[in-house]
Amino acid sequence: xxxxxxxxxxLVIEVFFILLFxxxxxxxxxxxxxxxxxxxxxxxxxxxVIVRFVCPxxxxxxxxKGTFIYKMPTEHCWHCKKKID
Ligand SMILES: [Zn+2]
Numbered sequence: 308x309x310x311x312x313x314x315x316x317x318l319v320i321e322v323f324f325i326l327l328f329x330x331x332x333x334x335x336x337x338x339x340x341x342x343x344x345x346x347x348x349x350x351x352x353x354x355x356v357i358v359r360f361v362c363p364x365x366x367x368x369x370x371x372k373g374t375f376i377y378k379m380p381t382e383h384c385w386h387c388k389k390k391i392d
Contacts, residue, residue: 310391311369311380314356321349364389 308316328342337343360369362384369380369391383390 309382310360311382314353314360314380317349317353317356321346321353324349362387362389362391 324342324346328340328346331342333340333342357370360380361367362369365384365387367384367386369384370377372378372385378385380391
C-alpha cells in the first residue's frame with residue numbers, strides 16, 4: 308500500500324469516527340466519549356502526516372501546493388512524476 312493510499316484510508320477512518328461521534332448517543336460528558344477521543348488523536352496524527360508528506364526525490368510538498376492550494380496526494384509526485392512509496 309502506497310503512502311497516498313494509507314493517507315486516504317486514514318481520512319476515511321477519521322470521517323467514520325466523526326460520524327459515529329455525531330450519531331451515537333453517549334451518556335455523560337462528551338470529553339469521555341471514546342469516538343471523540345479516538346477522532347481527536349487520529350486527527351492530530353493525520354495533521355502530522357500532512358505536514359511531513361513530501362516527495363523523497365525533489366522535496367516538494369504533496370498536499371500544500373500553495374498557501375490556499377491543496378490537493379489530494381497521488382502515487383506519483385506532481386512535480387517530478389517519481390513514484391512515492
Ligand atoms: Zn518529486
